[in-house]
Amino acid sequence: MTRKRVATTHRAWLFILLTQATLVALAFARLHLVRQSVQGADECFSCQASTLIQHESGLWVLVWLLLTLASTQIRAIRILFISVLWSLILVLLADIFTLQQFGLRLYLADVLKFGQQPQFFVDYMHELLGWLWIPLLFTVIIALPWFTSVLTRRLLVSWQARTGLLLMAGLSLLLYSLPDRTSHPLPWTYLNLLEANWPGGVNREFSPQYLEELISHPPPSLTKKICTTGQDIGGDVIIVAVESLSAYHSELLLPGPMNVVPLLDAAARQNSWWDRFYANGFTTDHGLIALLTGQLPVPAVNRYSSIQVFEGYEGNATSLPKRLGEDGYFSAFLTSGDLDFLGKGDWLKTLGFDHIEGSEQSDYTGAERFGFGAVSDDLLFQRTINWLKNERPGSRPVVAFVETVTTHPPFIDPVSGQASEAAAFRFTDRALADFVADLEDLDYFRNGLLMITSDQRSLTPISPEETAAFGAAAGARLPLVVMGGQHSLTGAQSTPAQMTDLPYSLDHYLTAQACHRPGQGNLFTGQAPDCIYQADGNQRNVIYAFCGMNTAKIKMDGDKTRVIEGVLPDAQRRIRELNYLRAQLGVKEANLRILL
Known part of the structure; x- marks a missing residue:
């Protein structure tokens, strides 16, 4: 009996280590794709890799906690948490796929946007992979979660296995909590998927006082009409x-x-x-x-x-x-x-x-x-x-x-x-x-x-x-x-x-x-x-400004919209103009939040 318990514990730890290796492999796959774009490549590979791994470890905490919650003999609870776990993994895989295909991170807002037309996804996958995408999707959605559920029931229900899962969750949390290189100029390259989708300054509303003053005193450069x-x-x-x-x-x-x-x-x-x-x-x-x-x-x-x-x-x-x-x-x-x-x-x-x-x-x-x-x-x-x-x-x-x-x-x-x-x-x-x-x-x-x-x-x-x-x-x-x-x-x-x-x-x-x-x-x-502006795709709260020989990076952040990099001539006026244009559009209904 003791020998059997030891063997089960060994297999449980093998499962844990293989799971961790898979998570690291997914992180390095994203790192590889990020570095394919030279704008996403850091000269210091080890610095970029360690920063990405550190942020990715925040999601690993969720993985280990979900496995811990799934390590029960109660079938309904186990299936529930395994389903949530594989939903998370599926989203991580989709993030890697989106990077490989489009050079962009997976933003849930884009999922909602293109999800209005599911036929687009079907046609796209069919053009890319033929009918192979259907068994692949079946494997990820049905077969692998079922296999994980079986392994969880057999290997992870002991207190030793649960202790190992909680230990991995604790180590991941410790890694995530360490100081990182917050000065890195391109956060999209290392943020985990949850961080990348966390509401940022682009969704921050203007204060009522600022908005009233902005609308009542519009920038002359936007309202003046010159006819020639x-x-x-x-x-x-x-x-x-x-x-x-x-x-x-x-x-x-x-x-x-x-x-x-x-x-x-x-x-x-x-x-x-x-x-x-x-x-x-x-x-x-x-x-x-x-x-x-x-x-x-x-x-x-x-x-x-x-x-x-x-x-x-x-x-x-x-x-x-x-x-x-x-x-x-x-x-x-x-x-x-x-x-x-x-x-x-x-x-x-x-x-x-x-x-x-x-x-x-x-x-x-x-x-x-x-x-x-x-x-x-x-x-x-x-x-x-x-x-x-x-x-x-x-x-x-x-x-x-x-x-x-x-x-x-x-x-x-x-x-x-x-x-x-x-x-x-x-x-x-x-x-x-x-x-x-x-x-x-x-x-x-x-x-x-x-x-x-x-x-x-x-x-x-x-x-x-x-x-x-x-x-x-x-x-x-x-x-x-x-x-x-x-x-x-x-x-x-x-x-x-x-x-x-x-x-x-x-x-x-x-x-x-x-x-x-x-x-x-x-x-x-x-x-x-006078100036050329471009909304950035991977940093959704950023607008680039190209004004003559000057280049500036502007962060949209409600009343605190500001230049965060470079030089913007007559910055106060130009930021006010951008804020006015955004204010004129009003506040959109956040369909994504409603859906979630």
Whole structure:
């Protein structure tokens, strides 16, 4: 009997040690993925590893306590706590998967946001792994928890085993309680998942006194309207937003091993291209808000805990369709994606688009579908040509916004059906070149303008080459190519520009009069914006500011919003402007908290 008890105790400790080894392995897997992005890599590997392990040990405390609570002969209680334990492990695995796929931590707000469309997850996993993801998910959700429950009942119900579990919990708590390197500039790289999702300054409301003073005395730079004579060139405009197109995809912007859009690069060399064009956010909705409304996609209070991603950015007089609509332009939005996703279709209607179409378009009947129910980009471009030839109003100039989908992660190549970032972008590069050729056949460029850019920098790890070339702006730099029209710009344009410049720039270029805010940039006159802002993806309470030669990191924290790194010229005024923009959006309903 004693020998059997000793053997059981040995097996219990073997289980405990294997569990601890698994937890350490998960932590090092995350460390490896974090360090793939050069912005997440610390020069001191041991320092970064020890800091990450220390923070991860806070979750280990939960693991050991859950196992302790599950170490009972009462089946219902054991199943309950084993289920909670594996839910935690599943979330940790999802965090690692999200880092590997998108270069971002797993934020529960994003789970809520994309959870509105479960078909997106199903389609994504099917494109990435085929049907293999179903048995894998079954293994994690059913098989492994059942196996853990059996082992717990057999090995962990003795007082010796429970003592070992509590000892591990105590050691983990001690490790977590040690002082850490709190001065590390990128907390997202080492915070555990619970810490990363803990409500931060971005959700801190402004005090009633500050809010009242802010709203009653708005910054003049945001409320003053300057109206000037435009160039009045007229003609059609097509804006193509290529999903995830980034500077590192272009040999022209970043010479290196990628070079997957050679045809676009060749077209850029023959026309006009910007080498300092910036995204204002890190998601597609951010990009659409900036490009179509001219507004900074700064997060409202609770924005990242809400499913209402477009709320507060509904159309006003500054949206691109309404600006140009006043001068007789017919506006169209064409995409091959699902317009119901995140309520995009309804939001586009508020902007004043005269025509909106998505994946439901009859021209796509019978075509193979990919992520978001989208057809491949070549069919989207063919559809756009068909619309221009046969359906556009002949008596009115047109502004058309075309949003592609093929190059969205997991980068499925429509030809091979395989996940390959390079192949997906080469496919779209060829489709885009064919689109340009079709426009030439229509004699479109005689007076028509084509602008090709992106919706966001790709959600992939930032490379050392990007950081060396672009510094803190590596996560914001995008291609912008302008073809046709009657502007005087040729070759490389080195004037800094950002997405929010687009509506005013086109209004000024196309029409007789255009209005703008002080400090706003104009793509076609070479006027740079005073400051360029970008909301950060991994540090959700941070906004980067690029003002001339200065770069600053701004922490959103209610009344205490402040610069935490770098230099921000006229900082007090600019922070007040950002606070005013956020205050104007109101406080969003925290759907995530309600769900939890």
